[in-house]
Amino acid sequence: MQTVKLIESFYLRMVIFLVCAEFSASGQTYTEYKFLFTGVAYATNASGNIVGTPITDQTLLKSRVIPGGITDLSTVAIVYHIGGDTNDIEPGDTVDIIYTNSPTALTTEFSLWFGADAGHGRTAVTNAAQSEEWRADYIYTADNSSYTFDNDDSVGLCLTHKINVTPTNGYVNTSITGKMSWGVEPQGTNGPILCIGTFSLGEPMY
Amino acid sequence: MKTLICTQLVKAISITVAVFLASGFSILGQSKFEYKFLFNGTAYQTNGTGNMAAIPVTDQTLLEAEAQPLNITNLSTISLVYHLNGGLPYGDTVDVISNSTGQTLSTLFGLYFGSDYPGETASLGRYAVTNASQTELRRVDQVYTFANTPYTYANSESLGASFTCKRFLVDTNGNTNMFIDGTFFWDVRPTGTNVASILCAGSFTLGQPMF
Numbered sequence: 001m002q003t004v005k006l007i008e009s010f011y012l013r014m015v016i017f018l019v020c021a022e023f024s025a026s027g028q029t030y031t032e033y034k035f036l037f038t039g040v041a042y043a044t045n046a047s048g049n050i051v052g053t054p055i056t057d058q059t060l061l062k063s064r065v066i067p068g069g070i071t072d073l074s075t076v077a078i079v080y081h082i083g084g085d086t087n088d089i090e091p092g093d094t095v096d097i098i099y100t101n102s103p104t105a106l107t108t109e110f111s112l113w114f115g116a117d118a119g120h121g122r123t124a125v126t127n128a129a130q131s132e133e134w135r136a137d138y139i140y141t142a143d144n145s146s147y148t149f150d151n152d153d154s155v156g157l158c159l160t161h162k163i164n165v166t167p168t169n170g171y172v173n174t175s176i177t178g179k180m181s182w183g184v185e186p187q188g189t190n191g192p193i194l195c196i197g198t199f200s201l202g203e204p205m206y
Numbered sequence: 207m208k209t210l211i212c213t214q215l216v217k218a219i220s221i222t223v224a225v226f227l228a229s230g231f232s233i234l235g236q237s238k239f240e241y242k243f244l245f246n247g248t249a250y251q252t253n254g255t256g257n258m259a260a261i262p263v264t265d266q267t268l269l270e271a272e273a274q275p276l277n278i279t280n281l282s283t284i285s286l287v288y289h290l291n292g293g294l295p296y297g298d299t300v301d302v303i304s305n306s307t308g309q310t311l312s313t314l315f316g317l318y319f320g321s322d323y324p325g326e327t328a329s330l331g332r333y334a335v336t337n338a339s340q341t342e343l344r345r346v347d348q349v350y351t352f353a354n355t356p357y358t359y360a361n362s363e364s365l366g367a368s369f370t371c372k373r374f375l376v377d378t379n380g381n382t383n384m385f386i387d388g389t390f391f392w393d394v395r396p397t398g399t400n401v402a403s404i405l406c407a408g409s410f411t412l413g414q415p416m417f
Binding site for chain 1: 250251252255256257258330331332333334335336337338339342344345346348359361362363365366367369389391392393394395396402403404405407
């Protein structure tokens with residue numbers, strides 16, 4: 001009888017341990033999630049008409065990695081990186097291109113800055129629990145590519161909605177959505193492009 | 207007989223004057239730069255219990271808020287309008303105007319720097335997309351606000367953006383009609399009776415042409 005109770009007790013402890021361990025593992029904080037984007041790129045065609053061409057996160061990904069010699073798109077991903085930029089006056093999030101086997105950014109597609117910078121008179125709206133936030137982020141692009149260009153000033157804005165802004169153990173399901181629009185300067189024989197679309201987060205990566 | 211000739215002469219003069227006046231109105235009709243600004247959106251703000259609250263906001267909400275500091279209580283005497291080139295050389299504005307005179311009483315928003323303005327010497331690198339016939343434009347305008355009111359904040363830098371689409375159509379009378387719409391958002395820092403930050407987001411179109 002005592003042996004049965006001992007086994008029961010041991011079994012219960014193991015279950016509790018495993019359950020705790022499991023929650024602890026799933027409570028891991030991710031800072032990089034797949035960036036899921038759907039939008040339209042507006043440009044003036046050869047006939048002089050404005051045409052809207054559908055673009056997605058895969059369009060953006062291809063436009064950055066193929067010129068860099070990466071043809072196997074399964075090895076790379078475009079990710080929303082929470083706190084991707086920590087070295088500026090106002091740290092901000094970034095949209096980066098990474099190898100799927102490493103969190104290190106190969107390049108940055110967008111930087112989302114100054115949405116809550118008091119020095120510029122800007123403010124975000126955050127609830128008391130710091131778990132939900134609305135902000136108007138300024139979009140910066142730093143490289144010349146089909147959908148970005150090197151510019152010192154912001155090239156557009158993003159209306160960003162974050163839920164579980166400060167993830168802690170148990171707050172693993174970060175949700176960030178946004179509506180973004182940005183301009184691209186004329187390059188080569190192409191005229192300017194204006195892109196508009198929405199994004200959400202996909203699979204957590206790192 | 208003389209009376210009949212006089213009557214016919216008066217009729218002819220009346221018709222000529224009427225035609226002249228009508229053509230004058232036609233000319234005036236070509237130059238409408240201010241259209242009612244129709245806005246529907248949401249103001250996000252943290253409420254007294256610390257939760258995020260979403261409050262509907264329309265053009266009438268904005269008009270009421272702007273009328274208070276102007277000490278105007280009869281809202282039927284004023285309108286909120288989208289003013290094409292109201293903020294030259296930088297861009298368009300959203301103004302409160304007198305319905306009777308068209309006079310601008312205050313400016314709620316400046317929609318500036320969506321592209322380089324004529325004569326700009328230090329380019330910000332912003333580009334609009336325009337068709338060859340200049341009848342359609344798409345642009346990302348920066349939203350500026352100038353005064354402290356329930357839904358605006360006096361700031362020297364932009365506080366949001368408008369993804370603006372403009373179309374211009376010349377009708378068979380030669381009048382140019384504007385069709386402008388956009389997705390619009392801006393933030394408001396706490397001032398005066400505003401105790402918490404606000405972020406407003408919505409969309410707009412144009413209504414009745416005014417002046």
